[in-house]
């Protein structure tokens with residue numbers, strides 16, 4: 002009888018195998034289903050995909066989505082970076098308090114947030130009425146129910162997501178490296194750009210990816226704070242699935258998002274090791 | 285689409301993902317369990333139908349209470365069958381998914397009559413048994429093969445009485461006239477009602493509306509786009525008004541009364557030109573409770589049930605006997621009352637059943 | 653190396669550093685001469701790093717002053733002081749190659765590219781890493797990293813180089829090798845080196861002068877042989893080398909183990925002779941270490957040259973211990 006190679010019988014793998022298969026099936030099943038729908042509904046073929054090039058409105062929705070997501074990601078990451086920086090450099094007690102506040106904000110539902118923003122920045126909100134009362138403006142400023150509103154709401158939602166990976170990467174920076182830079186004659190600004198930023202880059206990229214991908218799937222905030230005028234892909238997909246029953250179009254857009262994200266990851270992997278971004282070995 | 289939907293949408297985002305992906309229910313629950321999801325809260329209010337009971341698929345919130353008191357109690361007393369609820373909101377896409385998956389868990393959906401047309405055509409619904417359900421106890425033309433209208437809700441508008449002291453707006457023509465009536469408006473963002481209102485504002489007679497001239501309607505919609513914001517749920521529509529974001533806002537007609545109360549009369553409802561929407565009961569193909577559900581629908585047509593639904597949800601009766609029995613003070617808020625009905629447009633479920641996809645997408649494109 | 657000129661003498665005046673109520677550096681006065689190799693030696697926690705960081709400008713001074721060539725630099729930010737520094741753990745920039753690490757101090761000073769290239773080549777040569785310029789720090793051994801850190805800190809010809817336990821992470825053999833290289837580099841560049849270590853052998857073998865620190869205070873300053881031959885305190889005598897302590901009347905004397913002769917009982921001849929019983933003998937190759945129990949003095953350690961000392965004396969044997977008058981050093985100050 003021939004011996005079976007030992008590694009093939011690794012007991013650990015056998016134990017988790019059913020689970021791996023189950024999870025694989027649960028993840029891959031729906032994805033294949035979506036891919037299949039996108040080329041089979043309503044008629045077999047690539048009709049849903051050619052719509053991408055022929056339909057102005059799809060193009061515009063995708064453009065809006067991309068624009069809003071990119072701007073929101075940029076702002077969230079910059080704010081997240083500043084907050085993380087402040088946290089890393091705060092005293093331990095203060096830092097824990099800040100972290101607590103950050104985590105609490107994860108628990109506030111999207112609806113409560115959107116309604117709060119309307120109360121605060123809406124036409125008759127606190128800010129506008131205050132400014133009007135003290136005579137700085139005569140007409141309310143339109144913060145909400147437009148793209149600005151969407152950005153404010155989304156950035157507010159995303160900042161905590163941006164902070165965490167950045168915080169982690171900043172905390173792993175050796176303070177002596179920064180002192181070394183100063184001792185070698187670099188000013189604070191030079192130290193920041195040439196040492197601190199590159200060393201926190203992995204966290205920055207991870208945060209940007211995370212925020213961007215979550216943004217792509219957003220729909221409640223754009224739907225409410227955009228006043229119906231800022232139509233993004235996620236909401237459009239939901240309408241196609243639930244209301245207009247154009248599942249083929251919905252599946253095509255879902256597939257597009259999926260492959261868009263994968264392409265993004267692939268592109269990034271060409272410029273840096275993704276394992277560093279996702280918290281693996283440090284560069 | 286009804287009031288509670290918006291809340292539900294948010295809570296059920298995860299659930300929808302699985303539905304869109306046609307992931308099996310058990311698979312989804314297993315996944316929730318594994319991921320440590322609070323699946324209980326996500327799926328709260330969703331009951332599995334079993335023989336000997338009727339599961340109503342509605343929009344949660346108040347409607348659960350109202351449907352129990354108005355229909356469920358009488359139905360259970362008569363048949364001995366309990367009434368249960370799935371409150372996740374029977375949007376067309378979800379009904380289709382449920383039937384396609386072969387795991388039908390609801391007997392009757394609190395839907396729209398145009399759903400009956402759209403889903404009936406594709407074979408996702410059971411026909412209504414008119415030997416049990418009474419065709420004469422609804423509005424003419426609203427007893428269709430796959431659904432019967434039980435109540436009417438609708439689209440009307442409200443205005444800020446302080447914004448227009450020199451004479452309030454009285455019609456959709458005024459609503460679309462931003463010169464004479466400056467200020468921000470709100471419209472329903474999924475086309476329904478908004479298109480009809482735009483055409484009336486553009487001078488189309490109310491009995492000439494259907495088939496809707498989409499291009500003309502959208503041109504009119506776009507003409508006030510800079511002054512319009514759009515809502516997707518009743519709660520949002522109400523909020524836009526209560527917060528003073530708009531000086532004229534489209535609302536669900538049945539909510540007008542409570543908004544007048546909430547704003548202490550500052551905002552007033554205009555029923556002239558209101559678009560009456562036939563809310564219909566429809567039965568998913570292969571419903572677990574079987575033909576007994578027809579008895580339930582018939583119960584909902586009875587006069588006490590109809591009056592109760594009006595009292596509880598503000599939705600207007602379709603049964604003429606119930607209409608006749610309405611109290612004097614309720615008449616101004618009933619879309620079918622003698623004073624309102626002549627000025628109301630009746631939504632054409634056949635047009636919407638055929639054209640929802642085109643209309644909604646064109647509308648979304650126009651406003652975004 | 654050119655460029656240093658007359659610069660590089662440091663004067664620490666009554667330096668104090670307190671963390672809350674805790675005094676980490678306590679009234680330190682010290683003159684460091686230009687080009688000197690000065691070692692701060694002391695146990696862990698004695699304030700060496702703190703003192704060094706104050707010189708570098710990374711630690712605020714609670715009170716006192718630091719003068720560079722007579723000018724106060726106490727308020728000058730770190731990057732203006734132009735001091736080189738080699739950190740505990742090296743603190744190389746992990747995202748830069750060896751070349752970029754070494755070039756850093758010049759590139760932040762915006763020197764011309766050609767000058768930087770030439771200087772980096774020179775430094776790589778100095779630390780014998782010419783072939784390693786393109787590598788990243790994590791691709792180097794500990795000793796190589798240490799040399800990169802040194803090259804980087806010397807690249808801009810600083811008048812003073814501060815080194816905080818730069819050899820601490822190296823194994824013993826490598827450490828001795830690098831010590832020699834470091835010393836050689838010091839001789840070549842002529843920079844003032846302020847070197848921190850807790851390793852007494854390292855201090856003895858490399859330094860022009862040693863500062864022994866304890867509890868934030870300077871215990872004693874001197875050349876290696878001064879300190880070894882004439883320790884002033886119990887702490888100095890025991891931290892730098894080994895000592896027996898003889899308590900006589902009102903004073904304490906330090907007596908190095910190798911300054912004691914061991915003879916057969918009754919044969920001891922010298923100014924001081926005592927008799928005791930051998931408790932243990934340990935063989936160290938070059939020498940033998942005896943523990944001898946002397947009734948009037950307690951346990952005394954005696955080092956005997958293994959080669960000249962003849963056959964080891966067995967445990968339990970009674971022996972005579974003798975030493976010259978000059979061998980025992982009277983300690984001046986008794987620490988609390």
Ligand SMILES: Nc1ncnc2c1ncn2[C@@H]1O[C@H](COP(=O)(O)OP(=O)(O)O)[C@@H](O)[C@H]1O
Pocket residue numbers: 671674676694695696697698699700701702703
């Ligand atoms: N930032 C600080 N806060 C409080 N105490 C400190 C701080 N840094 C160092 N110390 C204390 O100061 C003393 C001297 O530390 P250090 O200079 O690092 O000693 P060494 O380098 O000689 O080991 C130690 O007791 C240490 O705990």
Ligand SMILES: [Mg+2]
Pocket residue numbers: 700701702740
């Ligand atoms: Mg130290």
